[in-house]
Structures are given as structure tokens and as C-alpha cells.
Amino acid sequence: MADHTISRRRLLGTAGATGLALGAAGGAAGYAAASSGSSGGSDGSRAPLTSLGSDEVMFHGKHQPGITTPVQSCGHLVAFDLAPGTGRKEAAALLRRWSEVARRLMAGEPVGGEDRDTDVARDAGPSSLTVTFGFGHGFFGRTGLEKQRPAALDPLPEFSSDRLDKARSNGDLWVQIGANDALVAFHALRAVQRETGAAARLRWQMNGFNRAPGATARPMTTRNLMGQVDGTNNPKPSDDDFNRRIFVPDKPADADPAWMAGGSYAVVRRIRMLLDDWEKLSTKAQEDVIGRRKADGAPLTGGTETTEMDLEKTTEGGDLVVPLNAHARISRPDQNGGAAMLRRPFSYHDGFTAKGEPDAGLLFICWQADPLRGFVPVQRKLDRGDALSAFVRHEASGVFAVPGGAGPGEYVGQALLEG
Ligand SMILES: C=CC1=C(C)c2cc3[nH]c(cc4nc(cc5[nH]c(cc1n2)c(C)c5CCC(=O)O)C(CCC(=O)O)=C4C)c(C)c3C=C
Ligand SMILES: [Fe+2]
Secondary structure, three states: OOOOOEOOOOOOOEEOOOOOOEOOOOOOOHHHHHOHHHHEOOOOOEOOOOHHHHOOEOOOOOOOOOOOOOOOOEEEEEEEEEOOOOOHHHHHHHHHHHHHHHHHHHOOOOOOOOOOOOOOOOOOOOOOOEEEEEEOHHHHHHOOOHHHOOHHHOOOOOOOOEOOOHHHOOOOEEEEEEEOOHHHHHHHHHHHHHHHOOOEEEEEEEEEEOOOOOOOOOOEEOEOOOOOEOOOOOOOOOOOOHHHHHOOOOOOOOOOOHHHOOOEEEEEEEEEEOHHHHOOOOHHHHHHHHOEOOOOOOEOOOOOOOOOOOOOOEOOOOOEOOOOOOHHHHOOHHHOOOOOOEEOOEEEEEEEOOOOOEEEEEEEEEEEOOHHHOHHHHHHHHHHHOHHHHHEEEEEEEEEEEOOOOOOOOOOOHHHHOO
């Protein structure tokens, strides 16, 4: 189980990929409490933050934050390439600066002292901010660390349905930012970009969102832009094999270098939804594409959202209730030699094309100990016969090695850069 701590549990919220780790309450006043001007009481006392603002995820831990953290309502993904002249030493300095910025912001503190901070997140608490760092294939050659490059970063196989834009794919460094407040998330994005200095150049950047905590009467699994309940059958930290499936072990086997202990691999796909086509389908046809009911995410074979799907059940006419090409049937671990991943996506919407079609879909992010035992076999299967394929288009792709979390006084990636 992740050892990140959220300081106050939200009573209402977007049910995330996993449960919350609960810990000591009350440490999250941070920047908001320090900037008492607008949030302070009339007697100069400091007004307590709402539950949402005060939720704090710990930066330090065995694993980086933003993997098992419940998915937040605002997300930014950004990739950088190292600048010419940036070697191992400069890359180490960058990761040290980034880690310090992430640690401060996640604790609700200003960056570089109140004088230097942009004030964009002033008055807000950490709002479950997480900042997660990863290394792409190109990082290792540019820093002379080829021998440390994990085999898992080898390019993904090409899939027949790929329509990938190279300029918006891959990258030497990847940063995932999530928060339950849009200003807090943007503030973190700018701080990360500023700290990059001359060491790296922006390659691509994407913005995403999920439902805001408190929008539903009780915590519920979020929905995607096709209207489906999305995230139901994710591996859970309470599962016996959760750590083995999602994280590189403490003593990595041959395939993984020692510096990846406690780390994970993120596969990132920008998947456009062809919503004009999708929305023409009847609800019944949409449900057959997925194999689950749209209203509540329950399997078509009955029960509630969490009821096990009955893959063998037939109608009176002898047809399978869950069609053979239904997405939720063919993506299951038991249909893919046990392949499993933790899906933690954001929706995106980047306006409309000249034809008026929405440029919208899913920033699909999945986490696994090995993409060859997670994303790759499942995507191969989906590529061959997923009913959903006609309604989606994969437009960008990346794989990133996300090292384990930093201990106090350490920075992310230190074992690689100083090992
Ligand atoms: C290669 C992996 C996957 C891609 C790419 C993918 C894209 C994608 N999925 C949805 C919507 C849903 N997916 C659901 C379940 C589901 N999807 C994957 C994998 C990929 N999806 C898995 C492993 C599973 C779980 C299967 C299981 O064990 O039951 C569901 C059902 C609800 C749920 O369990 O979350 C929906 C809905 C979209 C819209 C999409 C691309 C845009
Ligand atoms: Fe899916």
C-alpha cells in the first residue's frame, strides 16, 4: 500500500483509483494560513480551510505520489527534452530543484519564499496536489546513463489503429501534476516550468480534468466524456498482488535496474473520442460496446457496479449478454494472461475542430510494474477487435520510468543520477 498520507479525508469526493491512506490530521494549513490577509478572521485569526483545500498528499514516501492517490479534478501532463549541453550533473540539479518545488507546493508552501511566488495559489491549501516525475527513453543517452536504461522503455509496438503525432509523444522527462483546485494545479505547472531554467525545453503539454470532489451526493467512480462510469474494475491496494502488478520490487529482478526499486512505469496515451459518432448510438448500443450499463456501471449480466461480470450468461435466444467484442470483456486480466494495470486517466477538451467536432477524449494514464505485462498485451487485444475502437483514435503516446519516492532530504531519481 502506498505510504502517502492525505491529511484530512474528504467526506464527499471523486472516488479515485484506490482508497485513501489516512494519517495525521491538521498539517495542511500551509500557504493559505501564512497568507492570512484574505482568509483570516476579523480578529486576525486564521480561518480554517475547507476540507478540500486542506487535503495534503505527502511528497516523501516509498512510492511517488500521484500513482495510488485518488485521481484529482485537474491535471496537467508536461514533457521536456534536455537542452544541448545538459548532462548528468545538470540533470541531477534539475531533479533536485523540481523535487524541492514539489515538496513545498504539496505542503501548501510558497515556492522560493513569498516574495518570489507568483501568488496564483495564494489563499488555497494544497488541495491534494501531487507532482510526479518520470524519465523517458531519450534521457539516458543524453546523460551518459545508457546502461541504466530499463528495457521497459523500449519503444512500444505499433498498433494498427495508432494515429500518433510524434511532436506530442514521448520526451526525455515527464511531469504529471494533479490537484483538486485548478489554480493550485496551474501554479505547480508554472513553478515546474520556471525551475527548468536552461536545462530542458518544453516538448508537449496537455491539460485534463475529472469530476470535482463534492459534485455527487456520495463518493462515486468518475465518468468519462462518453458518459460511462470509468475506473470500476481497477486493481485495489488491498489486492494480494497489487504491489507486484503496479510497482517494481524493492530488489528488482534482472529486467529492472536497481534504481527503479519502488518505481512504476507510466504509459500515457492521448485518446481522442469520436463523440459525434458515439452520441448517435442508442444507449443499448453504447452499453453493448462496453459490456456495462451506462446508468450505474453495472455489468450487463446484472447486479451493481461492483458485481462480477458473468461472461458465460446468454439471452433466451442463446446470444452472449456481454458481446464477444465488448471492451470490458476483452480488457480483463483473465482474457490477457493476467495482464493488469492501474488506470488513472484525466478527460481532456481542447476546443473544436474547423468542422465543429470536439477535440476531446481521455488522457489515458496507466501504471504497471512492466508494460509488457500490463498495457502492451491488453492494447494488442483491443487493437484486434474492441467494439470501442470505432469511436476512439490514439493520437499521442509515451512510456516513462517513474522511480520510487524520495526520502526526506533526497530528490526523485537520486539513485539513478548519483548511483
Ligand atoms: C490498453 C488498455 C486500455 C485502453 C487503451 C483503454 C481505453 C479506454 N477505456 C475506456 C472505457 C472503459 N474501460 C473500462 C474498463 C477497462 N479498460 C481497460 C483497459 C484499457 N482501456 C481495462 C484493463 C479495463 C478493466 C477490465 C476489467 O478488468 O474489468 C470500462 C469499464 C469500467 C471499468 O472497469 O473501468 C470503461 C467504461 C475508454 C473510453 C477508453 C478510451 C478512450
Ligand atoms: Fe478501458
